[in-house]
Amino acid sequence: MTQNINPSVNEIDCALASINRADFIQHDQPELISGHSIPAKRLAQQILYQITFPPDATILQIGAGSGYFTALLSQLAKQVYAVEKQPQLAEFARTNIEKLHIHNVRIIHTDGTKGLNEHAPFDIIVVSTSSIQKLDQLIKQLKVGGQLLCLETLQQAKLLLVRYKVDIEGSSTREELGIVNFSRDNIDLLVDMGIADESLLDQAKKIAQKNRTSVLKELHQLINIEDNTLYRSLAHQSGLPVGEVEDLLKIANPSLFHSFSKAFLDSHRIIPLVLTDDSLVFASSDTDPQTHDLRLIQPNKKLKQYLVTPTDFHRLWSALDLSRKHDNQTVLTASQDTNISDDLLEESHTQLNAHLITVFNAMLLDAVASRASDIHIEQYHKRTRVRLRVDGELRDLSHYDLSPMDYLGLINVIKLRAELNIAEKRLPQGGRSHLVVGGDTYDLRVQIQPSLYGEHAIIRLLPQNQSLLDIKQLGFSEPLANSYERLLQNPAGLVLVVGPTGSGKSTTLYAGLQTLAHDSSRKVITVEDPIEYSIDGIQQTRVRPDIGFHFSDAMRAFVRQDPDVILVGEIRDKETALEAVRASQTGHVVLSTLHSNDAIDALQRLYDLDIQANSLASELLSIIAQRLAKRICPHCKVSATPNPDILNELFPRQVPHNFQCFTGKGCKHCNGQGTSGRIAVIEYLQINPDLRKAIALQPPIVELRQLALDTGLMTMRDSALSHVIQGTIALDELPRILPQERMAPERRGLLT
Numbered sequence: 001m002t003q004n005i006n007p008s009v010n011e012i013d014c015a016l017a018s019i020n021r022a023d024f025i026q027h028d029q030p031e032l033i034s035g036h037s038i039p040a041k042r043l044a045q046q047i048l049y050q051i052t053f054p055p056d057a058t059i060l061q062i063g064a065g066s067g068y069f070t071a072l073l074s075q076l077a078k079q080v081y082a083v084e085k086q087p088q089l090a091e092f093a094r095t096n097i098e099k100l101h102i103h104n105v106r107i108i109h110t111d112g113t114k115g116l117n118e119h120a121p122f123d124i125i126v127v128s129t130s131s132i133q134k135l136d137q138l139i140k141q142l143k144v145g146g147q148l149l150c151l152e153t154l155q156q157a158k159l160l161l162v163r164y165k166v167d168i169e170g171s172s173t174r175e176e177l178g179i180v181n182f183s184r185d186n187i188d189l190l191v192d193m194g195i196a197d198e199s200l201l202d203q204a205k206k207i208a209q210k211n212r213t214s215v216l217k218e219l220h221q222l223i224n225i226e227d228n229t230l231y232r233s234l235a236h237q238s239g240l241p242v243g244e245v246e247d248l249l250k251i252a253n254p255s256l257f258h259s260f261s262k263a264f265l266d267s268h269r270i271i272p273l274v275l276t277d278d279s280l281v282f283a284s285s286d287t288d289p290q291t292h293d294l295r296l297i298q299p300n301k302k303l304k305q306y307l308v309t310p311t312d313f314h315r316l317w318s319a320l321d322l323s324r325k326h327d328n329q330t331v332l333t334a335s336q337d338t339n340i341s342d343d344l345l346e347e348s349h350t351q352l353n354a355h356l357i358t359v360f361n362a363m364l365l366d367a368v369a370s371r372a373s374d375i376h377i378e379q380y381h382k383r384t385r386v387r388l389r390v391d392g393e394l395r396d397l398s399h400y401d402l403s404p405m406d407y408l409g410l411i412n413v414i415k416l417r418a419e420l421n422i423a424e425k426r427l428p429q430g431g432r433s434h435l436v437v438g439g440d441t442y443d444l445r446v447q448i449q450p451s452l453y454g455e456h457a458i459i460r461l462l463p464q465n466q467s468l469l470d471i472k473q474l475g476f477s478e479p480l481a482n483s484y485e486r487l488l489q490n491p492a493g494l495v496l497v498v499g500p501t502g503s504g505k506s507t508t509l510y511a512g513l514q515t516l517a518h519d520s521s522r523k524v525i526t527v528e529d530p531i532e533y534s535i536d537g538i539q540q541t542r543v544r545p546d547i548g549f550h551f552s553d554a555m556r557a558f559v560r561q562d563p564d565v566i567l568v569g570e571i572r573d574k575e576t577a578l579e580a581v582r583a584s585q586t587g588h589v590v591l592s593t594l595h596s597n598d599a600i601d602a603l604q605r606l607y608d609l610d611i612q613a614n615s616l617a618s619e620l621l622s623i624i625a626q627r628l629a630k631r632i633c634p635h636c637k638v639s640a641t642p643n644p645d646i647l648n649e650l651f652p653r654q655v656p657h658n659f660q661c662f663t664g665k666g667c668k669h670c671n672g673q674g675t676s677g678r679i680a681v682i683e684y685l686q687i688n689p690d691l692r693k694a695i696a697l698q699p700p701i702v703e704l705r706q707l708a709l710d711t712g713l714m715t716m717r718d719s720a721l722s723h724v725i726q727g728t729i730a731l732d733e734l735p736r737i738l739p740q741e742r743m744a745p746e747r748r749g750l751l752t
Helices: 009-018 041-048 068-074 087-099 186-192 198-211 215-223 227-238 245-251 254-258 262-268 292-297 310-322 342-347 354-369 404-417 478-487 505-517 551-558 574-585 599-608 613-619 644-650 689-697 701-710 716-726 731-737
Strands: 058-062 079-084 105-109 122-127 142-153 159-166 172-180 271-275 279-284 302-307 374-379 384-390 393-396 429-437 440-451 454-463 493-498 524-528 539-542 565-568 589-594 620-632 637-640 661-664 675-686
Touching (some): 041 068, 058 068, 079 087, 245 271, 245 310, 254 271, 262 292, 271 310, 310 354, 310 429, 354 384, 354 404, 374 404, 404 440, 404 454, 478 620, 478 675, 493 599, 505 524, 505 589, 505 620, 551 574, 565 574, 574 589, 574 613, 589 599, 599 613, 599 620, 599 675, 613 620, 613 689, 620 661, 620 731, 644 731, 661 716, 661 731
Parallel strands (some): 058 079, 058 122, 079 105, 279 302, 493 589, 524 539, 524 565
Antiparallel strands (some): 142 159, 159 172, 271 279, 384 393, 429 440, 637 661
16 A cells, blocks of 8 residues: 555556456446446546545545445555445445455445545545536535545536645635546457456457457457357447347438438448437447537437447448449448459449449348358349358348349449459359458359359358367267367378268368367368468468369379378369378378268269279278258257157157257347257268278178168268257258158167
8 A cells, every 4th residue: 555645657557457357347247337337447547647645545435336446546545435325336346345355445335425424534535426416515525635536527428527626725626637438348348248358358459459450350359259149248238229230221211321421420430320309310330439520410419329230330331322322332342352443344334333332242241141151143034033041041132123234233243353254144154252341351252154044143151260160069979079089180091071062061171170270290281272261370272273273283292291181172083082092191191071962972982083992991081971950049949849750750660758859939149040050960980990891892882881880880860860859950950951761760770
């Protein structure tokens, strides 16, 4: 405790360092946290710097809150009396002070309007609330030379820090010390909610400084939490309503939006929605947006805010921007090498304007917001159809009404963005582009396909900075996850992950690579098309067919770079398959994907590629076949009545007693779908000596499957049923992911 007449800045900073603000936050009772009850550290520092502390100071604090500022005062004074009107907060503050073994503080539950005459006079009185208007009785309780710091409300709800001093004659003087802001920004709220801590915040600041990005963006990446979950928590903490785009568009006035400068709205992160007789309603992705200029524009209106995610902010902007067809503003900025210039648009043979660019951007935003993997844009005889593939299922976007001329222009916009030839309309074309929205980067794989009524466009969205899943999060049971991890530790061999397009094969391989990235004793090289995820510690290479650099070329080059593990994005042809087997024969673990329906079919596919059976038998370690099933939303999961037809297929002889399954009834977290995300259904084939012998002889596939079943093949039916019983997927998913012949048990003796 200091005895100096005026503690130095260093002593105040020492007090701030010695008291951990996190100790005064109760995460299970967020209503106890507000800007006044636990001011941000920077604000506490600002106020303390304005106080002159005499030796052995006695302090009265009106509005103890959670006790954080009280604890700071205790480090700079002899005695602190802290008054708190709310009983729950008073008890919370008392408990916090006792936990820290601070003995010079008394927390008193009472109304502090009249001060504490029985303990007066005080050297310092700090009023932490702006609700006390009359200060006469408090000033009378000051010693000669004492000071009172309080908050006064200005226009636009601003708070002014004011100091009153009592002179030797007993009169007081007033001094304004500046505006203070008790509101917490998004970063403060994340720390207060326990989602991030100070060490993580420091890490985010260093990364942001290095990458020249915002601290919030880097912190968001580090904590690995979905936007919807994060912003609902932020809204709850800050007392703001969450805005859903569909609902906000119903009340929005496009004319109001277009009456503001786009530069002004973008810099303030504000979208005005509706102006009523007494209020201006707006949306923002910031819990504490800059509204000063907005108040100057509408001085007599109350400001009402809806909090939206960054992606929904762009969606809302885009939808309102589309209301004016010839508005030259665009919503998103593509990467520098994919920008579309006005001159280039004017040169096209079809009418292209900024409206069509905005339409395309709006579609991309809808896809990002819906967590879609693909966008399908299709032209039929008299109509245009736009669909999103979400969790493996196509869903219509019915709010895009495009004329035939607009559709042709939109296809050209997509071609230009993907650097394709807009004059070529007879042959399929494939290209790439990039998308940046809400701090997230997406690689866009564009395929243009000619058809009867025009060209169709299919756009796949690959998130570039999405966090990778752990092996056990993929859908692997614990024994299978352990077996997969053990495979990666082998000195050499071939591991294949197989399945149809979009079945999560690459994700499974990347989960394994993530494990390998932490092993500094092994060098890992990948060749991919494209690089779907960036992993620190892994040397990743992209194939370039346009310059003659294919998978097989990369493989031949890789073996001369002394790798331990090689990942081949996909085995597409005989040359790549041969190089993969040769690499495994020369002492490398080779991981790759292959398109086939199941693990045994993958063997036949390799035979068809003219891979020598003996070589395959000696090098193959394991084949993992998988499909993706829709995961039941955990927030609305309920017990379900099993479908009798599906049960009869699964258990042709007898249904197990007390068989139970689950479903999702639909809620706000899953947009009423009942499902949220997907999980892998696995078929796992571990190669053993008996199977090696059989593979070398190249018997019929039926015989190979029977042998695999007899030697412990984990089938997709086994994996799917396990997920059903655990309540991860619905029973109705099984006919969609399992062929009819695989619904019933395949092993003799298991027909129950």
